[in-house]
Amino acid sequence: MATFLSFFHLFALFLVFSPWANGQGSPKPDPSRSLRLCKVQKVTSSPGPTMDEIRFGLDRLLDGKLPKDGWRSTWTAWYQKDPAVTFDLGEIKRIGAIRVYFQAWAREDELKSVEIAVGLDGKTFFPFNEYGEIVTLQEKGTWVEMDLRAVRARYFKILPKFQGWGHQWGEVEFWEISK
């Protein structure tokens, strides 16, 4: 029991002091892969965020800050809509992982699936992969990580599908392969 308690306390301390909990950056997805955070030049979405777009627009997805849990922090939100969110990295990169910080609201499996399509010219996109079975705690910000292996592209279109409320996003990260 004592062992269990001390382990639990350590875990609790990790939660309190970890960068995730403090709304800073985030740890590397996988230390065994040579990944580095990649700058995004531009982000657009169709439709645009449906709530408070002026205050909590798409630029919030790239500011390196994480919203607090619950409503209404700085979440970029689409209510009852599935957006197509397109990112331009400025040049062709080899991407190993994409991560989205989001908050499930009405149900644990609110983020039903995420489809990723990639492109070189911003006009033609090729489906890359679809990710599903994303189950998290409600009203709590969480990272979902998608393995892109080592796809080479400049443009990335993220197509999330909701069930329940909609989408609440706080940050999107592109991790490029540095070797």
Ligand SMILES: [Ca+2]
């Ligand atoms: Ca942010």
